[in-house]
Amino acid sequence: MSRFSQAEIVRYSRQMLLPGVGGAGQAKLRDAKVLIVGAGGLGSPAALYLAAAGVGRIGLADSDRVDLSNLQRQILHRSADLGRPKAESGRETLLALNPGIEVTAHVGRLTPANALDIIGQYDVVIDGVDNFGSRYLLNDCCRLAGIPLVEGSVLRFDGMLFTILPATGPCYRCVFPEPPPPGVVPTCREAGVLGPVPGVIGCLQALETLKLILGIGRVLSGRILFYDGLNADFREAPARRASACLCQTLASLADRPEYQAQEACPTEEDSEGRC
């Protein structure tokens, strides 16, 4: 009777019921292409919810293999996946959840040489990486390609989230003009992280992405959401476009030193001091 099979109508019925979704919204989701960079603690829940919602084409980019220490929070992967490339393990999990979508595994690191080609195939990018270098690279690529970027990061019990709209910003550089010196901000590997914290932030990244695709609601642009999981507290801080930011003049992707910045996750204290 419609553009959807009876199984699709039943599968997506609980969201098709919603104002702003319906059949037209479900068709937008089916036609959407989302790249998730990092199939880890953030990318796992984000990817699962986007696949479940029927986002038609999902790209999973990750250069790592599944390690035993990942399984406490990276819920795309199972014990049987140990040693497999995360992008491939994640792809299999997503297709088992929803065989009606397409999932592309990009095994390997995003570099200034390949990032624009990969990102250019998608409508929205989710940042689920674990290092500052990739964040700056993703920020600049999405700005150049005119693609929204949904930022998220976590450490210990804390997380933060914001959405970067290419035309209006503010971008990651507006908020964090340069990466912290090596060793100043600890990594999740050093400082630890409790699994549900990236779970919360990754779910919120998925929700921001669905809103962007559907064109509903108010996305988290021009403001940053901080989550203090230990005290169950959400706070918001304004973020403004910096007039001297590189995003105002960025014209091409040079191999900038920020792209080499080491693994780290910003804390609330760190980010608040910078915005």
Added chain:
Amino acid sequence: MKVDASLDLAGVACPINFVMAKLKLEELDPGQVLEVMVDDGAPCRNVPRSLAADGHAVLTVEEADGRWRILVRRGVGPCP
């Protein structure tokens, strides 16, 4: 009353019956009328209420041979 499209939702449970009616209404133009047949019980209570909440005008809800016939006019706004 001119009916522009009909949908027989006998045996279809809530809320799938409403979702199918909603999808059918999206194919119509604002102002056009859809006839929907639903079962007695929860469907005949829920479907008209949900259609109205979605911004459509429920014109008729009448019993016919143990089933219910709903006439609904598609709302003029965007059909979410």
